Amino acid sequence: MISSVKINKLFGRFNSELKFMPANIMIITGPNGYGKSTILKMINSFCDDNLQKLLTYTFKKFEITCDDCNVAITKNEKSFKINDYAFPYPDDKIIHRRGVPPFIRRVGYDEYMDLRTNQIIKMNGKDIFIDRLKEDFQEDRFFELLFLSLDFSATKKSHQSLEELKKAFSLVKKVKQSIGKIQFIQEQRLIERRRVPEEERAYSEPKEKYVTVINENSEKLKADLAEIMKKHSSLSSELDSTYIGRLLDADISSTHNIQDIMDSIEELRIKQQKLQKYALAEIKNVSEIVQRDTEKLEKYMVELSIYLKDANEKYDVFENIINKLDLYEEIVNHKLKFKEMKLSRTDGIQVVSDEGSLLSLNDLSSGEQEILVLFFKLIFESDVNLLMIDEPEISLHIAWQKELMDDLRRVIQLNKNIQVIIATHSPQIISNNWDLQIDLGGQYNG
Numbered sequence: 001m002i003s004s005v006k007i008n009k010l011f012g013r014f015n016s017e018l019k020f021m022p023a024n025i026m027i028i029t030g031p032n033g034y035g036k037s038t039i040l041k042m043i044n045s046f047c048d049d050n051l052q053k054l055l056t057y058t059f060k061k062f063e064i065t066c067d068d069c070n071v072a073i074t075k076n077e078k079s080f081k082i083n084d085y086a087f088p089y090p091d092d093k094i095i096h097r098r099g100v101p102p103f104i105r106r107v108g109y110d111e112y113m114d115l116r117t118n119q120i121i122k123m124n125g126k127d128i129f130i131d132r133l134k135e136d137f138q139e140d141r142f143f144e145l146l147f148l149s150l151d152f153s154a155t156k157k158s159h160q161s162l163e164e165l166k167k168a169f170s171l172v173k174k175v176k177q178s179i180g181k182i183q184f185i186q187e188q189r190l191i192e193r194r195r196v197p198e199e200e201r202a203y204s205e206p207k208e209k210y211v212t213v214i215n216e217n218s219e220k221l222k223a224d225l226a227e228i229m230k231k232h233s234s235l236s237s238e239l240d241s242t243y244i245g246r247l248l249d250a251d252i253s254s255t256h257n258i259q260d261i262m263d264s265i266e267e268l269r270i271k272q273q274k275l276q277k278y279a280l281a282e283i284k285n286v287s288e289i290v291q292r293d294t295e296k297l298e299k300y301m302v303e304l305s306i307y308l309k310d311a312n313e314k315y316d317v318f319e320n321i322i323n324k325l326d327l328y329e330e331i332v333n334h335k336l337k338f339k340e341m342k343l344s345r346t347d348g349i350q351v352v353s354d355e356g357s358l359l360s361l362n363d364l365s366s367g368e369q370e371i372l373v374l375f376f377k378l379i380f381e382s383d384v385n386l387l388m389i390d391e392p393e394i395s396l397h398i399a400w401q402k403e404l405m406d407d408l409r410r411v412i413q414l415n416k417n418i419q420v421i422i423a424t425h426s427p428q429i430i431s432n433n434w435d436l437q438i439d440l441g442g443q444y445n446g
Contacts, residue, residue, distance in 0.1 A: 001419055002066055002179055002386065005043060009060035010035045018438050024419045025408075027430055030440030036423035037187065040388045043421070044184040046073075047176055047386070051142040052090060055080060066178035071171050082168040090146050143169050180385025187391040189213060189373045190366070214361045214369050217376045218348030224380070225280065225321065225345040232281050232317045239310045250302050258298050264308045265289055271315045274322050279344040281318070283311050323414060328379050331407050335371055335400055349376075367395040378411045386419050393426040401428035 005018045014035055020026055028036050042062060045054040054062065055075065063072040074081040079088050107113045111120055146165055192211050265286070272283045285307070289297070297304060325343050332341045339359060342350045349372065351359045361369070374392060393401050412418055422429065430437055 002064060004065045005039070006063040006065075007035075007039065007042070007059055007061070009058075010038065011058050014440065014444055016440055016443055018421075020419060021436060023436060025412075025433075025436050026419075026421045027433065027437045028421065028423045028440065029425070029430070029437055030442075030444075032425075034440040034444065036440060037390050040184065040390050040421065040423055043386075044182065044388065046172075047179055047182045048184075049142065049176075051172070055089065064175055064179070066175055069171070069174045069178055071175045083171055085164040085168040087146055087165070087168070090142060181383075182386040182388070183377070183382045183384045185374065185377050185387070185389045185392075187394055189377070189394075190369055212362070213373050214349075214364075217373065217380075218350075218361065220348075221343065221376075221380070222345065222348040225278070228317060228321055229281060229345065232314060235317060236281075236314055239313065243306065243310070246306055247303065250306060252302055258294055258301070261297060261301065261304050261308070262294065264312075265304075268308065268311055268315075271312075274326075275315070275318060278322065278325055279346050280322075281314070283315065286311070324379050327410060327414065328375060331375050331379075331410070332371055335403075336368060341372065365395075367397060367400070370395045371400065375407070375411075378408070379414070382411070382418070383415055385417060386421070388421045388423075390423050391425070392422060393424055393429050398428050401426050402431050404429055405431050405433050 001024070002020060004020070005016075007014070007016045010016060011033075016035065016039065018026060018028065018039070028039065030036055038057060042054055042057055042059075043064070045051065045057075046062070046064065051073070054073065059075060061072060061074045063070065070083075072081075072083055079086050081087075105113055105115060107120070113120055143165065190213055192213055193208055194211055195208050196206070268283060268286055272286045275281055275283065289304070329341060329343060336351075338354050339351050340354070342352060344350075349361065351361060351364060353359055361372070364372070374389075378387075378389075392404055396404070408420065412420070424430070
């Protein structure tokens with residue numbers, strides 16, 4: 001986890017130090033132009049394997065300290081340093097001069113694949129040696145570029161440079177592993193610009209596309225629920241196929257008493273209602289068992305014990321997603337007026353008016369769309385270790401802004417091993433949480 005982030009001479013002017021409090025929530029404030037959003041983007045570039053992008057920002061030193069490790073990137077005019085190791089700025093064109101475009105990947109001793117076409121290419125000669133070494137830095141384009149900048153004609157010097165590059169790569173990798181998975185929710189949330197991967201793009205198609213996020217989220221939810229249904233189906237088949245064997249091997253002495261059985265059946269009935277609400281799987285025979293009297297149920301205590309154990313195990317597949325669906329509905333519907341959001345496996349996200357009319361998601365107000373999109377990202381896409389949110393107040397009513405920190409804490413309860421950084425202009429977002437605020441204006445003027 002991150003302990004602190006320090007930036008010296010951001011924009012050639014600001015020195016900022018951001019320290020996490022025990023609550024693991026940080027609210028960054030400050031006037032326009034003091035670097036709130038830029039700091040989030042810099043952290044994201046570091047964590048997202050994009051040090052090349054990080055170096056394009058104007059700063060002198062960028063330092064991240066975690067519980068057990070630290071990395072500092074210092075910029076000079078003609079070179080930069082990762083802790084004590086100095087390197088020239090990478091040249092993006094060099095990878096093309098070496099004849100290894102970014103869409104080419106090695107798949108064998110002397111075989112390469114064009115990821116755009118899946119074509120296999122044979123290669124021989126000195127590039128084999130270079131490519132073998134380059135594998136140390138695979139999946140990190142920045143370090144690949146630095147590696148390809150090395151001069152292998154001077155053996156001793158190149159060996160020293162290679163060792164330093166490996167050590168720097170290891171330092172950065174260790175800090176990123178300590179930070180963990182990240183999610184950066186930027187200020188533009190309703191429409192996102194996406195880069196189309198080279199292997200998925202036809203030559204005549206643009207390299208980027210724009211996506212209406214609120215409609216995409218509905219499809220994502222349906223896909224996620226369909227995937228969970230597959231897991232449930234697989235588990236159900238496995239349990240059903242072993243039922244007879246487990247029944248014959250059951251220890252009668254360990255069977256629960258009838259009151260325990262009745263309590264478990266009632267709990268199962270409530271779980272069944274939740275599954276039905278979201279059009280998920282049915283727990284078979286629950287309604288029939290509930291209707292039976294206690295005297296009849298006592299005759300089948302062993303069978304019922306196994307049945308209840310299996311039914312709860314099958315429900316456990318859904319428990320995490322149901323908790324998220326419940327929270328998403330509660331938060332959003334608390335804010336909507338004259339309409340209600342409904343979630344299901346078959347329809348994804350729907351909004352219905354209080355008169356029963358189905359509303360287009362695109363016809364909701366900008367604030368309503370922001371609420372649906374923001375909390376979808378927070379609840380369904382933030383199983384991460386570091387969550388960063390830029391300007392969550394955009395298009396939100398003041399009352400909604402005041403509720404945001406309380407809502408966020410409810411979301412964090414789903415994933416307690418998380419750190420949160422918020423950049424905002426709004427005092428309403430801060431509400432009563434001034435102890436979590438870091439004011440960039442105060443650091444500069446203080």
